[in-house]
Amino acid sequence: MIETRELTKHFKDVRAVDGIDLTVARGELVALLGPNGAGKSTTLRMLTTLIPPTSGSARVAGFDVVRQQREVRLRIGYIGQGNGAGHSQRGRDELISQGRAYGMSVKPARARADELIESLGLAEVANRTVSTLSGGQRRRLDIAMGLIHAPELLFLDEPSTGLDPQNRANLQEHIVRLRAEHGTTIVLTTHYLEEADSMAERVVVIDHGRIIADDTPQRLKAKHVGDRVILGFASADEAARAAQSSGGRQDGTEVRITDEDGPRLAARLAATLAPASIEVIRPTLDDVFLTLTGRSLREDAAAVTKTELVEA
């Protein structure tokens, strides 16, 4: 569905995207994860024909993003960071003209708009001017517009930024359902770790315009961080013996062991070493990012939320 080779974008002196090779198969749900300014959105904007690459190439839905823009545009849906509906327009009108923009005739466009208004719970607000809708309602309208032509490939740029937790969960549910029902290939960018973790079966970690890791969330965590198993013992002597036999590190009455599969190791050690307590700590994607880059994504996310509040 997507195949990029050495995809690169420079803005003046800044290497926003610095040679990305990415292959996405039909039906995948891929999250591009990284801090702000990592190059996720720029990558997405190149894949959706919004900006031309400085060098390298990309084929999307079978067509070149520079030479065959129209073919690409016909086949993809894109939900950007902003609100797609014109503020002076009515939601239903925007949906219909969006369908018309994809070459649908009036009747099918109207029917499809009705269908999406229904399934995204917009029935009560579809005839209102967009500027009077709440943030969550506008976002749902954006989703509906992105889906009007039932694209085989859907791009979402930071879909849940600015949404409250309930709307965010709602949106994620829609995306997952869309994929289950229609087999849509989905590529989204996010700096919300939980979002990447819970939705995507494949996470591409991007930093400074480069892909630094690409795997399932589980495997990323296992490979780069691992689970931590902490065994508690009655005495330090007992802990020392256990550390020796298990290859762990003793810390007072505790023994700490890192392993790719913590629960299984914990079960085995529970049987052989008979510890007083067992704790398994599973890593988050943030731990993965921290291991890979030495920085935390959380600080970045927190900073972003703060500036958003200031702007709003």
Next chain:
Amino acid sequence: MTSLVSDTRVVFSRELRPVLRDPFSVIFSMIQPLFFLALFAPLLPGDNSLQWFVPGIIVMSCLFGSSMTGSNLLYEMQTGSHERMLVTPLRRPALLIGRALKEIVPMFVQAGVIVAACIPFGFELHLGGALLGLLVMAAFCIGLGSLSYTLALASKSKEWLFWTVQQTLIFPLLLLAGVLLPLDNGPGWLKALSKINPMTYVVDAERALFNGDVWARSTVEGLIAAVTVGAVGLAVGVRAMKRSD
């Protein structure tokens, strides 16, 4: 199947819909040129001044209208709805033409209002010529509208930049085209500047056409000027759209 025409219709009707739903602002803007007519035309010398003045005023309101094409875009660029349009398979010239037409069509209605208001005061209407005149003007305005769109793209979030440039350019264009006063008795440098203003030829052509003088030399010159501005505007606009990030 879609075509440039159907794409343009999609953009145009999307743009026009909010106006039709809430027509007060357009109706209000139509009153402005009537002020020019009522308060300025009586100052002009000669008996036949309306015949000379009315076509110029119609070009003026089209200039004002089409130079605003980019202003709505400024807002849509900030919210994200312009980006959403760019991702659709709509042909790029359709995005320009559709938006420009949305500004022009109300101006045509306005032209009708102006003409109707002037007939009782001795304005002679030559319908065929006048309709041809509107077509010539449409080509000119699509070019201006595209340039206004380009200006909006270049201004990005700096709204003041768009308005400063638009306001700075609009009045020299207007005055040098001899819309309000004839330039015949002006100094040589002014006439020279007027000669390189494409709008001069459009205004002269409109005067000829509204007089029913369809085969005049100035009609042909005006048509060439209008089509040239239209083509250059579209070319510049499409290029700007492809290069903007």
